[in-house]
Amino acid sequence: xxxxxxxxxxxxxxxxxxxxxxxxxxxxxxxxxxxxxxxxxxxxxxxxxxxxxxxxxxxxxxxxxxxxxxxxxxxxxxxxxxxxxxxxxxxxxxxxxxxxxxxxxxxxxxxxxxxxxxxxxxxxxxxxxxxxxxxxxxxxxxxxxxxxxxxxxxxxxxxxxxxxxxxxxxxxxxxxxxxxxxxxxxxxxxxxxxxxxxxxxxxxxxxxxxxxxxxxxxxxxxxxxxxxxxxxxxxxxxxxxxxxxxxxxxxxxxxxxxxxxxxxxxxxxxxxxxxxxxxxxxxxxxxxxxxxxxxxxxxxxxxxxxxxxxxxxxxxxxxxxxxxxxxxxxxxxxxxxxxxxxxxxxxxxxxxxxxxxxxxxxxxxxxxxxxxxxxxxxxxxxxxxxxxxxxxxxxxxxxxxxxxxxxxxxxxxxxxxxxxxxxxxxxxxxxxxxxxxxxxxxxxxxxxxxxxxxxxxxxxxxxxxxxxxxxxxxxxxxxxxxxxxxxxxxxxxxxxxxxxxxxxxxxxxxxxxxxxxxxxxxxxxxxxxxxxxxxxxxxxxxxxxxxxxxxxxxxxxxxxxxxxxxxxxxxxxxxxxxxxxxxxxxxxxxxxxxxxxxxxxxxxxxxxxxxxxxxxxxxxxxxxxxxxxxxxxxxxxxxxxxxxxxxxxxxxxxxxxxxxxxxxxxxxxxx
Amino acid sequence: xxxxxxxxxxxxxxxxxxxxxxxxxxxxxxxxxxxxxxxxxxxxxxxxxxxxxxxxxxxxxxxxxxxxxxxxxxxxxxxxxxxxxxxxxxxxx
Numbered sequence: 001x002x003x004x005x006x007x008x009x010x011x012x013x014x015x016x017x018x019x020x021x022x023x024x025x026x027x028x029x030x031x032x033x034x035x036x037x038x039x040x041x042x043x044x045x046x047x048x049x050x051x052x053x054x055x056x057x058x059x060x061x062x063x064x065x066x067x068x069x070x071x072x073x074x075x076x077x078x079x080x081x082x083x084x085x086x087x088x089x090x091x092x093x094x095x096x097x098x099x100x101x102x103x104x105x106x107x108x109x110x111x112x113x114x115x116x117x118x119x120x121x122x123x124x125x126x127x128x129x130x131x132x133x134x135x136x137x138x139x140x141x142x143x144x145x146x147x148x149x150x151x152x153x154x155x156x157x158x159x160x161x162x163x164x165x166x167x168x169x170x171x172x173x174x175x176x177x178x179x180x181x182x183x184x185x186x187x188x189x190x191x192x193x194x195x196x197x198x199x200x201x202x203x204x205x206x207x208x209x210x211x212x213x214x215x216x217x218x219x220x221x222x223x224x225x226x227x228x229x230x231x232x233x234x235x236x237x238x239x240x241x242x243x244x245x246x247x248x249x250x251x252x253x254x255x256x257x258x259x260x261x262x263x264x265x266x267x268x269x270x271x272x273x274x275x276x277x278x279x280x281x282x283x284x285x286x287x288x289x290x291x292x293x294x295x296x297x298x299x300x301x302x303x304x305x306x307x308x309x310x311x312x313x314x315x316x317x318x319x320x321x322x323x324x325x326x327x328x329x330x331x332x333x334x335x336x337x338x339x340x341x342x343x344x345x346x347x348x349x350x351x352x353x354x355x356x357x358x359x360x361x362x363x364x365x366x367x368x369x370x371x372x373x374x375x376x377x378x379x380x381x382x383x384x385x386x387x388x389x390x391x392x393x394x395x396x397x398x399x400x401x402x403x404x405x406x407x408x409x410x411x412x413x414x415x416x417x418x419x420x421x422x423x424x425x426x427x428x429x430x431x432x433x434x435x436x437x438x439x440x441x442x443x444x445x446x447x448x449x450x451x452x453x454x455x456x457x458x459x460x461x462x463x464x465x466x467x468x469x470x471x472x473x474x475x476x477x478x479x480x481x482x483x484x485x486x487x488x489x490x491x492x493x494x495x496x497x498x499x500x501x502x503x504x505x506x507x508x509x510x511x512x513x514x515x516x517x518x519x520x521x522x523x524x525x526x527x528x529x530x531x532x533x534x535x536x537x538x539x540x541x542x543x544x545x546x547x548x549x550x551x552x553x554x555x556x557x558x559x560x561x562x563x564x565x566x567x568x569x570x571x572x573x574x575x576x577x578x579x580x581x582x583x584x585x586x587x588x589x590x591x592x593x594x595x596x597x598x599x600x601x602x603x604x605x606x607x608x609x610x611x612x613x614x615x616x617x618x619x620x621x622x623x624x625x626x627x628x629x630x631x632x633x634x635x636x637x638x639x640x641x642x643x644x645x646x647x648x649x650x651x652x653x654x655x656x657x658x659x660x661x662x663x664x665x666x667x668x669x670x671x
Numbered sequence: 672x673x674x675x676x677x678x679x680x681x682x683x684x685x686x687x688x689x690x691x692x693x694x695x696x697x698x699x700x701x702x703x704x705x706x707x708x709x710x711x712x713x714x715x716x717x718x719x720x721x722x723x724x725x726x727x728x729x730x731x732x733x734x735x736x737x738x739x740x741x742x743x744x745x746x747x748x749x750x751x752x753x754x755x756x757x758x759x760x761x762x763x764x
């Protein structure tokens with residue numbers, strides 16, 4: 001194993017990963033047999049986590065390297081096919097794996113903006129950037145900005161944008177690791193975060209990009225197996241054909257019919273009416289603050305005092321608990337009740353048909369969101385830098401195709417997940433007596449992902465009494481399909497692989513921006529190789545610890561910030577990179593102005609629309625890049641034309657980037 | 672940095688770039704139609720139902736993705752061939 005990444009390893013990649021895949025499947029089967037013989041859920045969970053993280057660690061440690069080109073770009077010797085797999089797991093985060101299907105479950109047609117946006121971006125990447133960056137053949141994305149737009153100014157903005165976009169994203173991944181660990185191993189969230197952190201560092205610290213690449217391939221294989229099994233079984237059980245991606249068409253029709261029935265059902269209408277009254281009640285409470293809170297306290301205290309001495313202890317405990325659960329002050333009460341009001345209001349509204357376009361987002365916003373996600377995808381530095389690692393420009397082009405293919409496998413299954421889950425809820429769950437609800441609802445209720453309230457008190461679950469969190473769709477699917485716990489554990493291991501692989505790529509991007517671009521290129525160009533790699537490794541650990549430390553605060557804003565990161569990357573990076581390759585006349589002044597204006601106009605709209613009611617054409621905050629992206633292009637174009645053209649040398653540089661001839665070669669690992 | 676330009680026919684370089692720009696444009700036009708035109712017309716496309724899939728929904732969930740994958744491979748193969756045709760391919764070892 002000491003030769004991971006060596007010549008014999010590279011020559012036998014297909015065989016090695018085929019054996020790995022077979023071995024992993026065998027391991028899952030063995031665990032399944034173990035479960036049949038009474039292995040406990042906790043033991044299965046720990047075995048999964050231990051074995052998978054152990055595997056990644058073995059690959060990571062045996063890929064250790066002291067060569068700069070291996071540390072930064074895996075020796076440029078990753079074949080197109082495997083770079084595609086690595087890019088797939090680099091790209092697919094905890095949110096894609098766990099949250100995507102749930103988003104579609106909730107948003108119906110309009111959720112497809114995420115599916116199209118996060119795949120269509122690869123077309124932009126393949127034609128505008130990937131092959132040209134490979135030809136340029138340095139180590140980081142700021143490297144390109146520095147070389148093309150001369151000097152430290154462009155590189156510095158590149159470093160800033162790379163770190164801002166990657167760091168928020170990294171925190172979200174670390175949080176994802178903590179959540180998976182705490183749910184499946186019953187570990188404390190903070191411990192889960194730091195255990196996960198060790199798993200991340202062991203993959204990237206010793207071997208840099210080389211180690212991250214080969215672990216990402218291993219992680220892709222686990223995550224895709226884990227993702228595809230539950231809907232396949234579900235499809236087989238529901239339709240007799242084990243291809244969920246084709247069979248969910250029938251299910252969509254069933255969903256449509258069921259939704260109409262539900263909206264016509266008098267019981268459901270009664271429930272919605274009750275929620276409307278609830279909204280009015282909460283509203284009155286909020287308006288009556290702080291007196292309304294005091295009144296509630298007095299009422300509860302009176303009730304406790306009025307209890308008969310021989311009343312059951314449970315009754316008293318219940319009332320005391322309610323008293324304790326009251327908000328401490330008016331501010332907390334307002335936050336809590338606002339949230340409750342929002343939830344009640346959501347349940348009081350009749351659902352729009354699942355298949356109807358633009359029912360939840362209007363057309364303008366859906367298209368704008370798709371556009372921002374696409375451009376953001378093509379502008380994320382941790383993805384772009386993967387195309388430095390293939391042996392040639394030719395391979396870079398093909399590798400873009402493989403990347404999207406491997407991502408496609410997961411993304412075209414996500415809507416099937418959503419459809420089967422929605423059908424299960426509408427056809428099998430709604431209408432059941434509360435006492436006969438399936439076990440998985442209670443299991444996921446414990447962590448708050450499933451909740452219901454029998455508001456009309458008829459003892460039967462109505463659709464409008466049920467709330468399902470987006471993450472529950474993928475996590476609970478094995479149980480919905482009646483699969484054994486060994487598959488639930490597999491899904492958790494897959495989610496963990498998705499989070500770890502993305503975290504590795506992001507971490508490397510950040511530490512490379514700091515160690516290569518800031519330290520080596522700008523502060524200390526004389527630094528020796530050993531010094532450069534040591535600095536990089538120290539920064540890796542420091543960045544990871546800071547990210548984990550921030551994650552332990554569980555800030556709710558993080559999810560939102562990740563969405564912002566896309567628009568920021570789209571508005572600051574993408575225009576400058578594209579113009580640098582496609583417009584010879586673009587110069588330093590233009591690029592700098594374009595990046596700043598793109599970045600700022602995007603940021604202004606984000607903050608303005610999120611906090612100060614700024615509104616242009618009704619575009620939502622998440623699509624702020626819609627303004628920043630064109631601004632970045634236009635400003636770069638105009639300012640470049642108003643100032644002197646770039647030197648002949650730079651124009652030749654652009655010419656040279658445009659043709660494959662003369663690209664830096666892969667370095668042989670055995671040299 | 673630019674020594675690889677030496678000894679290359681200027682006209683051939685121009686033609687190569689022109690070919691690339693054309694292929695890129697075609698790719699992006701298809702990308703645009705598949706993503707934005709199909710989405711905008713989704714309510715109408717939904718009237719056509721195949722295997723239970725309303726076509727508007729299908730395009731967003733699957734059809735567009737398949738076309739994206741095809742677009743990238745098509746672009747890659749054509750460009751890799753064009754490198755040779757215009758004599759700008761990478762040197763073999």
